[in-house]
Amino acid sequence: MVPPRTAAVRLLRPLERQVRERYEEIERLRETFESLLPAYESGRARRSDAEPIELLTDLGTVQETIEELTMGAREEVLTAQPGGARSARALQEADERDRRMLARGVRMRTLYQHPARYDQPTVDHVRRVMDLGAEVRTRTDGVCRLLVFDHRVALLGLRDDPEAALLVHEPHVVHYIRVFFDCLWRDSSPFPVRFDSAAAVRISGEIQESIVAMLSEGLEDKSIARRLGMSVRSCQRHASEIMKAVGAKSRFQAGYALGRLHAAAQDRE
CATH class of the missing domain: 3.30.870.10 (Endonuclease Chain A)
Structure with missing residues (x-):
């Protein structure tokens, strides 16, 4: 009777050798193709x-x-x-x-x-x-x-x-x-690879500021979502929050109110 570890070594060694040889062949081919790049370029x-x-x-x-x-x-x-x-x-x-x-x-x-x-x-x-x-x-x-x-x-x-x-x-x-x-x-x-609550709040604020500007320009949800790289549903959620914040009952009213706020801010500056 052969111990399992010995049997595994005997069975796997040829496979490991084949894998290693294939990998070395892949690397040789890759080097060959890369050596042709200067002439190609x-x-x-x-x-x-x-x-x-x-x-x-x-x-x-x-x-x-x-x-x-x-x-x-x-x-x-x-x-x-x-x-x-x-x-x-x-x-x-x-x-x-x-x-x-x-x-x-x-x-x-x-x-x-x-x-x-x-x-x-x-x-x-x-x-x-x-x-x-x-x-x-x-x-x-x-x-x-x-x-x-x-x-x-x-x-x-x-x-x-x-x-x-x-x-x-x-x-x-x-x-x-x-x-x-x-x-x-x-x-x-x-780009944060770990969650940062402060950064998340700041980024959410930047997104809403952009949506405010685009709403004041009269852009539709689909156009705003495409420009900001988000789904239409997410854009609509942000827009609803903004409308609620300015007390608007319609997008037209929100756009008008935001436009006046933007103009007043420019006048102050």
Whole structure:
């Protein structure tokens, strides 16, 4: 009779060897593909001279482009993700991609909107990348979907087509996109990976201030929710609280009252 531990060693050792060999093969293939990137990027750069801005209309092409640009990044990647919670698939793809990039010493800064703070899978992803050196912040609005790689190329999401994007190589346009990102970054708050009651109260106040401003402009719930990266139901809840606070019985009345309050505050200033 053979002891269970001995039997386990005899049975598992060949499997462990196969797994180790497969992993080593994967790493060799990855190094091979990465060694081809300089030649690929050189050819892509030559092609981009004639196409400073390229429209990518297929989601598969957009994802492949992001993967290629991430693998080729050597200095810095800037990312802005509008909306709140990200899908499980998007987070899974980002986990491996960001881990490899950060392991190479690439600096990474990411912007989310405030509602992302309240989605646990997104919080878990942010905690993992921050542990690897990434910087993450959130803000109320003004966030457009974009990525910038090494000061040289940018990818911009399209508002009316979530599966398409603009690939930008033109240096001056890329520069202005980076300036826009830096302006948003400076006015944003660090992403808390642990609950902070004081920060939660402050962020809730910022969200309500933005809703107040948009209500005074006459925007509808759907438009406000889209700009703030939250659900329409959450937006309606905030709007109801604001209407109650100003004693309004309708959105029109609330918008009028808030507009007068805003004008009076400007006059005082």
